[in-house]
Each structure stands twice: as C-alpha cells, then as structure tokens.
Amino acid sequence: MLGMKERPLPGDRPKALRLNRQTGMVMGMIVILALLPLALGDSNYTMRLLVVSMIWGGVAIAWDLLLGYAGIFNLGQIGFFAIGAYTSAMLSENAGINPWWGLLAGAATGGIIAVLIGLPCLRLAGIYIALLTLAFYEVLAPLLTVGAAIGTGGKRGISPVTPYSIGGYTFSGSNQVPWYYLALGLFIVCLVVGFFAINSRFGTSFVALHDSESFAQSLGISRYKVSLLIVGLSGLMTGLMGAFYAHYTGVVSPRVLGLEVFIYLVIMVLLGGVGKFPGPAIGAFVIIFVSDWLRGFDRWRLLIFGALVVIIVMVAPRGMMGAIDSVQAAVRRRRESRPVEPGAEETP
Amino acid sequence: MREFIEVLITGITIGIVYYLVAVGFTLCYGVGRVLNYAYGSFFTWGAYLAWIIAVGYASLNYFLVFIIVLPIMFLMGLAVDQVIIRPLRSRPEFEFSVLLATLGLAVFLDNLVLVIFGPRTKSLPAFLEGSITVGGFTISWQLLAMFAFALVVAVVLFVFMAKTRTGMSMRAVAQDPVGARIVGIPLFRVFAVTFGISTLLCGAGGILLAPRFFMTPLGGWTFLVKALIIVIAGGLGSLRGTLYASFMLGILEAIVGWKLGLLWVMPFWFLVLFVILLFRPAGLFGATARKG
Numbered sequence: 001m002l003g004m005k006e007r008p009l010p011g012d013r014p015k016a017l018r019l020n021r022q023t024g025m026v027m028g029m030i031v032i033l034a035l036l037p038l039a040l041g042d043s044n045y046t047m048r049l050l051v052v053s054m055i056w057g058g059v060a061i062a063w064d065l066l067l068g069y070a071g072i073f074n075l076g077q078i079g080f081f082a083i084g085a086y087t088s089a090m091l092s093e094n095a096g097i098n099p100w101w102g103l104l105a106g107a108a109t110g111g112i113i114a115v116l117i118g119l120p121c122l123r124l125a126g127i128y129i130a131l132l133t134l135a136f137y138e139v140l141a142p143l144l145t146v147g148a149a150i151g152t153g154g155k156r157g158i159s160p161v162t163p164y165s166i167g168g169y170t171f172s173g174s175n176q177v178p179w180y181y182l183a184l185g186l187f188i189v190c191l192v193v194g195f196f197a198i199n200s201r202f203g204t205s206f207v208a209l210h211d212s213e214s215f216a217q218s219l220g221i222s223r224y225k226v227s228l229l230i231v232g233l234s235g236l237m238t239g240l241m242g243a244f245y246a247h248y249t250g251v252v253s254p255r256v257l258g259l260e261v262f263i264y265l266v267i268m269v270l271l272g273g274v275g276k277f278p279g280p281a282i283g284a285f286v287i288i289f290v291s292d293w294l295r296g297f298d299r300w301r302l303l304i305f306g307a308l309v310v311i312i313v314m315v316a317p318r319g320m321m322g323a324i325d326s327v328q329a330a331v332r333r334r335r336e337s338r339p340v341e342p343g344a345e346e347t348p
Numbered sequence: 349m350r351e352f353i354e355v356l357i358t359g360i361t362i363g364i365v366y367y368l369v370a371v372g373f374t375l376c377y378g379v380g381r382v383l384n385y386a387y388g389s390f391f392t393w394g395a396y397l398a399w400i401i402a403v404g405y406a407s408l409n410y411f412l413v414f415i416i417v418l419p420i421m422f423l424m425g426l427a428v429d430q431v432i433i434r435p436l437r438s439r440p441e442f443e444f445s446v447l448l449a450t451l452g453l454a455v456f457l458d459n460l461v462l463v464i465f466g467p468r469t470k471s472l473p474a475f476l477e478g479s480i481t482v483g484g485f486t487i488s489w490q491l492l493a494m495f496a497f498a499l500v501v502a503v504v505l506f507v508f509m510a511k512t513r514t515g516m517s518m519r520a521v522a523q524d525p526v527g528a529r530i531v532g533i534p535l536f537r538v539f540a541v542t543f544g545i546s547t548l549l550c551g552a553g554g555i556l557l558a559p560r561f562f563m564t565p566l567g568g569w570t571f572l573v574k575a576l577i578i579v580i581a582g583g584l585g586s587l588r589g590t591l592y593a594s595f596m597l598g599i600l601e602a603i604v605g606w607k608l609g610l611l612w613v614m615p616f617w618f619l620v621l622f623v624i625l626l627f628r629p630a631g632l633f634g635a636t637a638r639k640g
Contacts, residue, residue: 073444124629127383127443131580132625138573139618146611259566263455266448303459309452313445314435 058190068275076133084242110239157253273319363598372549378585388568394551425547583634
C-alpha cells in the first residue's frame with residue numbers, strides 16, 4: 001500500500017477537467033451540437049432528428065449507467081420514460097399546471113418509481129432483476145390502458161399536449177430552434193450527471209464492487225445503497241427526457257411502450273458500447289439518422305435492426321467504442337513489440 | 349355455480365397449455381442458463397407454421413400438423429442454439445449477452461412473420477366442432493381436445509425427463525454442470541437438445557392456443573410475458589413450481605376474464621406475482637434468488 005500514496009486513487013477527487021478521451025468527447029459533442037443550428041439554418045427536418053436523437057441519447061446514457069457501470073440488468077427503462085411523459089402530460093392537461101413544472105415532476109416521478117421498483121429488485125440476483133423489470137415494462141402498457149379513470153386517456157393516450165411557452169412566446173413545430181436548445185440543455189444535464197456519476201467516488205464504488213465485492217464491502221460500500229442511488233438517478237434522467245418528449249411530440253400513448261421503441265434503445269446502447277460513456281449517446285444519434293435513412297424500407301427496418309442486435313452482441317459486444325479501444329490496444333501492442341533501439345535501455 | 353365450474357374447467361385447460369409453454373422456458377434456464385427472450389417468437393412461429401399447413405397452403409388435419417410442425421420447431425431450436433448461443437458461452441457475462449441476443453432474434457423473427465404474412469390477424473379453426481354435455485355441464489370438444497393434447501405432451505415430457513438417458517443427463521446438467529461433465533455427459537449436446545425441446549414445447553403451445561386467441565406477428569410477446577410471470581412465480585428453474593403456478597394463473601385468468609374482461613388479466617397476474625414475491629422472493633419453489 002506504500003506506493004499508492006503518490007498516485008491518487010481513481011475515486012479520490014473528480015478528475016473532471018483532466019483531458020482524456022471521455023472529457024474530450026463530451027466537450028466536443030456539446031460544442032458541435034451547440035453550433036450545429038448555425039450550419040443547418042432552417043432545415044427543420046434535420047433539426048427534428050437531432051432533437052429526437054438528444055432525447056434518446058439522454059435515455060441511453062441513463063440506461064447505460066445501470067447496464068454498463070452498475071451491472072443492473074434493468075429492462076424497464078422505457079417504463080420510467082413513459083412514466084415521466086405521462087406525469088408531465090397529465091399534470092398539464094388534467095390539472096392545468098405549467099408544462100415547465102412538468103419537467104421537474106416527470107423527473108421526480110421517474111426517479112421515485114425507479115427507486116420503488118429497485119427496492120425489491122435490487123435484493124435479487126442479476127437475472128431476476130432482468131425478469132422482474134421486463135415484467136414491469138410489459139405490464140405498464142395494459143395498466144395505462146385500463147387506467148383511463150385516473151386520466152391516462154386509455155388506449156388513445158393524451159393528445160394534444162400543450163407545448164412550452166416562455167414570456168409571451170409559445171414553442172411550435174414550425175420553428176425547431178427553441179426546442180433544439182431546450183433539448184440540448186436537458187441532454188447536457190444528462191451528460192454531466194452521467195459523467196460525474198461515473199467519475200466520482202460514487203462511480204468508483206462500482207468499479208470496486210466489481211473488482212472485489214468483499215473488499216469493497218469491508219471499506220463500507222454497500223452495494224444495495226449505491227445501486228439504489230444509481231437506479232434513482234437513472235430514473236430521474238429518464239423521466240426528465242420523457243417529460244420533454246411528451247410536450248415535444250404533443251402526444252403520449254401506450255405506444256411509447258411498444259417493442260419498436262424498446263429495440264431502438266437497445267441497439268443505441270449496444271452500438272455505442274455498453275459501459276463506454278458517452279458511446280451510447282453517440283449510438284443514439286447514429287441509429288436515429290440511420291433509421292431515418294432506412295425509412296423507405298418500412299417493414300424491413302426492424303428486421304434489419306433485430307439482426308443487427310444479434311450481430312453486435314456476437315461480434316462486437318462493446319460496440320463502436322469497444323472497437324476503437326481494441327484498435328488502439330492493437331496499435332499500442334505493435335508499437336511496444338517493435339525492437340528497442342540500442343542504448344535506450346541503458347538509463348541509470 | 350354451473351357457469352363457475354365451466355369457467356374453472358376452461359381455466360384448468362388453459363393452465364395445462366401454459367404449463368407446456370412455461371416449462372420449456374424454465375427448462376432452458378434450469379439446464380442451460382439461457383433466458384430466451386425469443387421464446388414468444390417461437391410461439392408465434394409455431395402458430396403460423398400450423399396455419400400454413402392447416403389453412404394457408406394445404407388443409408391437412410391437426411394430427412399431421414403436430415407431426416410436421418413439432419420437428420421443425422425442434423430443428424429451429426437446435427439451429428438457434430448452435431449458431432447464436434453456443435459461441436456466447438465462453439463470455440463472462442454470458443447470461444446477459446444471451447438475453448440481448450435473443451431479444452434481437454425475437455425482433456428479427458417477429459418482423460420476418462410480418463414481412464411474410466402481413467400484419468392482418470389470422471386464426472386457426474377449432475380442432476373439433478361441437479360440444480358435449482356431461483352431467484349438466486357443457487364442454488366444447490375443442491377444449492377437451494386441447495386438454496388431451498396438452499396432457500399427452502406433458503406426460504411424454506415427464507416420462508422423457510424421468511426415464512430416458514437424455515432426460516436424465518439434462519437433469520444432471522441442471523444440478524451440476526461440472527459434475528455432469530466429469531462423468532462424461534456431453535454438455536453442449538445436452539444444451540442443444542434442451543433448447544430444441546424448449547422451442548418444441550413452445551411451438552406446441554402456439555398451435556394449441558392459436559384457435560383461442562387470434563394470431564398476430566407480435567402476439568408472441570404476451571405469451572413470453574405470461575411464461576415469465578409463471579416461471580418467476582413458480583421459481584425459476586423449478587418444474588414443480590411451474591406446474592402449480594401455471595394452473596393457479598390459468599384459473600385466475602379464466603375467472604378474471606369472465607368477471608372483468610380480458611384486459612384485466614395481466615394487471616391481476618402482476619398483482620399475484622407481486623404478492624408471491626413479497627413473501628417468497630425466489631418464487632413458490634425457487635431455490636434462492638437472493639445473491640450471496
């Protein structure tokens with residue numbers, strides 16, 4: 001343990017502003033996204049795709065915190081999204097509350113429900129978590145359908161949902177710029193929360209638990225507590241994006257719980273790289289644009305995506321970012337195995 | 349009262365078919381540690397293959413449908429195991445990789461059905477028309493036939509597991525894969541056969557239930573979730589637990605469907621599952637779900 005004194009442990013302080021690939025990519029993404037509307041000008045269509053990408057990018061980051069970092073196989077993430085969306089939409093349509101509060105309420109409800117689901121689930125072994133959260137996800141759509149009495153709108157859902165307005169200005173579909181920057185703001189919230197969750201003492205505790213559970217526990221890290229915290233955090237981020245989504249699209253219905261949405265999210269995270277922050281967010285952008293590009297194929301699109309999920313799992317289980325990693329590692333190995341120049345080793 | 353007993357009979361019949369479907373799912377996990385999320389799609393494929401043979405392209409009778417479709421389902425299962433699952437077995441996070449891979453497979457298979465057969469619902473005709481009245485109770489022949497078929501399959505499965513060499517090696521692998529390997533049981537062959545049998549059972553369930561529910565390309569998901577709930581309630585990997593849970597939930601489904609409508613079935617199932625897990629986190633007969 002003596003040698004450890006000079007080298008700070010990964011969790012000792014947030015290495016937030018040290019420049020590495022992760023910070024570089026996060027900063028780069030924020031700068032590019034902030035400047036992109038200048039280049040795109042009035043291309044509403046592309047802007048719309050970008051807004052949708054940012055929504056799902058945020059959800060993908062939130063989900064990856066659980067899948068890739070905490071090792072919690074939660075399959076009900078879309079459920080938290082739907083709960084955020086329904087909360088915000090129901091508050092603004094049934095109770096007449098300003099949609100801006102809906103963002104907070106949606107995030108809060110998403111987080112609370114996530115913790116409530118987590119309370120029993122996290123005591124169980126990994127595979128049971130996957131089963132129970134999937135059951136939660138699958139049962140939510142029928143519940144929302146029969147829940148017309150409490151204002152979920154039954155099978156048709158809630159439509160229209162009031163858009164945001166600020167000052168005297170009301171957001172509308174014809175001008176995407178305000179939507180875009182609002183989405184960017186929320187996306188940055190997700191990026192920053194994800195970044196600090198991973199790079200703080202909190203995130204390091206998962207590394208510790210993964211490396212040696214008993215040693216980590218002897219240092220006072222309780223898996224149950226940190227898991228519960230990260231599940232709540234993930235639910236919070238997902239609910240926030242859900243709330244925004246409801247007002248952005250102007251409609252919430254049980255269809256958001258459909259298989260199509262679920263498989264899109266799965267493939268975003270997989271393609272970006274499980275446990276490779278911020279890969280999943282990049283995966284979201286790629287998938288939304290590819291999916292738009294493939295829209296002529298209609299029924300074949302999901303067929304292709306389904307096959308793609310199988311192929312990624314089998315060939316590149318850590319996605320794009322994992323592929324970059326292995327290329328880098330291969331390059332480094334090659335460089336190291338190169339014969340050492342004479343005299344290089346003769347330092348005192 | 350008479351109506352109630354008829355509902356009860358329906359419930360028991362559904363229960364035994366659910367048992368077939370759920371037992372395949374739990375077998376697959378118990379023996380091979382595979383959680384097969386494409387299970388619902390195999391259900392759909394069983395039903396659609398039966399439709400091709402019985403309605404779409406030929407009108408053979410049901411006996412032949414079973415004889416033709418079940419081996420196809422078995423081979424499909426073998427193929428999936430060899431191509432997708434076997435290469436993943438060396439991974440450290442095997443269970444999760446399989447879960448994602450089969451999820452992708454499910455979407456692929458479902459949309460293949462959609463592309464081939466179109467989105468419109470299809471239905472299989474009843475096996476047998478008419479009904480029989482015994483001691484004042486009216487039971488349709490259809491229900492009786494369903495019960496008989498399912499019972500035969502269930503008994504064959506039971507005998508297979510208890511008496512044959514393959515069945516016994518499956519049980520051995522479920523108890524202790526390493527020990528099974530030491531005594532010379534070919535693990536990968538047992539995994540493959542288990543997967544094949546599980547898809548076969550699922551396909552049989554698909555054929556039996558298709559005349560009762562309409563067939564749609566995405567219809568299999570309902571049955572995946574039902575199988576999931578039964579299996580968790582009974583205890584993952586436990587055959588006995590699966591048996592009790594499927595009858596319990598089958599009867600519950602019949603009663604809820606009769607009193608409140610089919611839309612309420614899933615919420616009630618979930619409620620029951622929740623209550624069971626509250627008191628027994630590993631399900632009725634599960635060994636242990638808690639970690640450590």
